Amino acid sequence: MRALERPAHRLLRAADAAANRLYGWHLNPIYQTGAIAVALLAVLIATGLYLLLFYRVGAPWASVAHLQADPWLGRWLRSLHRFASDALVVAVALHAWRMFAQARAWGARALAWSSGVILLAVLLASGWTGYVMVWDAFGARLAISGARLFDALPVLSEPMRRIFAGDQPIPGAFFFLNLFLHVALPLGAAAGLWIHLSRLARPTLSPPRALLIVGIGALVALSILAPSPLAGEANMLAVAPHVAVDLFYAFWLPWADALPPWLAWTGAATTLGVALIIPVVTRRPRTGKDAPSVVDDRHCTGCNQCPVDCPWEAITMIPRTDGRTTLVARVDPSRCVSCGICAGSCAPMGVGPAHRAGRDQLEALRLVLGASPPGFSGRVVAICCEHAAPAHLAPLRAAGAHVELLGCAGNLHSSVIELSLRGGAAGVMVFTCPPRDCRGREGPKWLHERLYNDREAELQARVDRQRVAIGVMAAGDLAGTLVAWHDFTRRLAPAPPEPLISVDEDLDALCDPQPLASRVERQ
């Protein structure tokens, strides 16, 4: 399964690049698939409530036909309900694809993945019941195919398909049960959504307003200009040679009809099983870049910043056992996704994944500074998220940048920027991935807060903000990357700075606002 991740990722990056070229990274819909799905669910609930007012289980098709005959509201609201449900399937499928391709389905994310798979199954089942409600040729086809599959299970002795034999009217109880399911399944999905998001701090539930308005507006326009037609009422004593099928919800129909029911069930169960075991088969060893964060108790001041910043609620504060009066942070490895956001949030550099904590970053930078004396010698440093756009690194180097890579921009400890400038860099530009595509979820947001809004671990006031910048490096938007780079370097050009200190100075102590020795002494 992991062998599939690489081609899936290549394909995803190509799609991202294309969408970035067409819409810009701010409005790239492929970055927002999860939030778009939630927005579409809201549209479905709103339009569904209206449609429900007119639905009659005693005359299903006639009540839908009555709605369809209303050109002012009913017809296009019904179409909007249908097209939004189709778009929802697309959004969910793209969302799953992104999570799989970016290896974001295992570990702490396994619950989100598994619940997402179940939610998708519930969505498809809900769509199934929705089309049966209409009771046109397609609805009847879905009902009969579903009954055929259901009849293969040893549940009822009387075949469910007998309902649709045509020797008697379809009982109202069937439509009532179907309506109940169509309402109950989305309610269940809402509860499932809560589980899906339960491990996330501050989940993003809405796409950017412009995208939301344009996206929903486009669906409304489609519903008004090209509404979904209503086929004739289902006739159990007639064969419909052509049926207008919704492929998003009935892609399985040709196979289910052609295969023996047991084989169709086996196929469905296998597909579901494979989807559910993806977290297991894509699991990585918790070492190297996937090692969970750890806390160095000696440096933790109990400031409570890392639990606040952690996008996965993996950190809690507990009483200390070493006699000091403050609390100490504890990382739950089962909830930690190794994003490293905590490394950037800890002023005394006491938390972070192994080899990626603040002190490790300073150490690595010190090695770079030591290897190219004297320091950066007036060069501009580009610190780039390694996931953002690898294809942009070579052009950046060609443009004169000294490029350093980081697992996530949110990992970056502000002291690294200060040390780079003190080490002779003319400026430091941090390139993040597009904020809605951050694998650490909140890296760009926290980086911005730490550099410009004094969020812990803030960039010290003594650092000249004119020599620091944040840019976004989005796949397919090399021009945007280079424009941001050249704007920054032009701004720097007039006054190349002098190194403020020697690289041999005790930089940890200088960057640490509260040296360890004094903290321990006071407590």
Next chain:
Amino acid sequence: MTTRAVLGRLVGGVASIATLALLRAGSLTSMQTASDDAAVLRLSWSARPERIESCHRLSDTELAARPAHMRMRWECEGQFATYGVTVRTDGRVFVSDTVRGGGLRHDRSMHVFREFALRAGSRRIELELRRIEADTRSDAAESAAVASGSADANRETREAQERRTRRSESLPSLLRIDTTFTVPPRSVVLVTYVVAERRLVLRTP
């Protein structure tokens, strides 16, 4: 915004419209599910299978030994019948199968739902539903409305009536349809069992 970016947004607009068109096309894909001259022969019924049983009349002593709520003059043991169903169209055997009552012990109604593709046009349909087991019923139980004037005469009469009713509600041992008719295109020909008439009927649109 650069010219290139503006051009990108324009192409993006066109791509969005194309995506919407694709969404609508995917939502309303016409799928051919049958040929224009296709028709369907559908067998669909629910009926109680016959009970194949042997009965014997309890003596007064035997009857007295039973708990009060289980005293029946005639005690019958047996099973529900199994049926062979055969369907031929224009002499070609469509299906030759065995059907029996529902439930784990096959003591529930027998439910049948089968569909077969037909071509429109004039067709001869032969359908036979024949009980497989031989009838081992003791006619004595059937005609045992004893008029002996005993104290249990009413009970015995009632038991006999109940057996006759159950028998009349169950499938006959042989049902057959053999008819030639014109099957309209895109139609469903339904064969069902009418309980009140105890016969199979064929319905066409």
